[in-house]
Amino acid sequence: MIVATEGRAKLHYEEHDEVFFNPRGRLARSMGVLAARAFSKMTLNDRLVIADAFTGIGARVVRYLLEDDDRISVVHANDSSMPALEFAIRNVRLNGVAEKVKFHCLEARRFFWRSVQANLFYDIIDIDVFGTPMQFIPFAVNALKHKGAIYVTSTDTAPLCGINRRAAFRNYGAVAENFEFCHETGARIVIAAVVKAVAQQAYIARPLFTLFDGYAFRIFVAVQKGRRGFPVDKFGFVVRCPSSGRVMVFKQKHAGRFSLDCKSDLQIAGPLWIGELHDAEFLNQMLDELNEDWFSERDRSKLKKTIKLMEAEVGMPPFFHDISALSDRLNINTPRKADLINELRRRGFKAGMTHFSGLGIKTDADFDTLADIAVSVVKGGR
16 A cells, blocks of 8 residues: 655555556646635635546545635546545545545546536536546536636647647647747647637636646636637747747738748647736736645745746747757857846846746747847856
């Protein structure tokens, strides 16, 4: 028997073919707890009904109830694997939250369909699935209340980084490329696919936060019933010249009407989301919830750092520059990230870090200007 502790939860499990627990998902689960608290405040609803469609050993169920207990009415825990669900039942009892959990053992799409048939609708649906979530989105959105949220997981990092382009096109209807910033590209492809899938069910979705934790994409989207206001202008493509490193982003409606001088074949990815990755007000509400005594000091520090990096991404152009790749291209030493950001700001440009990469910076300076400033920083010029 393996014993794990995460947040306030104590978890017992054994690893075999149908039972799996991923410790690397700790940050994403903590963000889910914060998001539920923030969503409760945003919607003025302290009686949330949550569905965990892929419960596994029950880590998310237990953490939601231990750390969001004052905001949650009930959690519906579903998994198609009875061995996994048996551990979830054991962990729910172990942590003393069984009175607020209802268990289901169904394939996820059938679980959502049965919920609709039973006139049971959820405020938040957590879809923490291995691989692509897209086949579950149409079913999940119909099981949401008219104003709800879906916390979506995609572990398709390789296809979405252009390693398996057929899989990316099959699962998300998009072309992916292996850019230096491919993890942001991948997240934006997932958002675009989710927003379109939701719209096909007569709902409008917008991302409240987008997380890449080094393992998977986790996107928390607010979903509201309606057809008007579909954000067509927030869909587009990114084009990159591999020989020069220059990048251009254009809206989907402008496809075919762009110009980028390049000595080699252009790389293009999309359609993808070119709007904001995060909602600044929602991030601020999540930070406010960190003041509560729900997390260990270690978790609180990691969450605060991550959310602060997300805040720095709000209002920035899509995509980032990898300073190591930039330095190789310019044949210079790699400048200190802080020095380059400060110099960009001193010259009147927006500039900041990104949570997608420790070597990434976001800026509204064009590529040639960024290159000139990088050279000047390395040479000590100001």
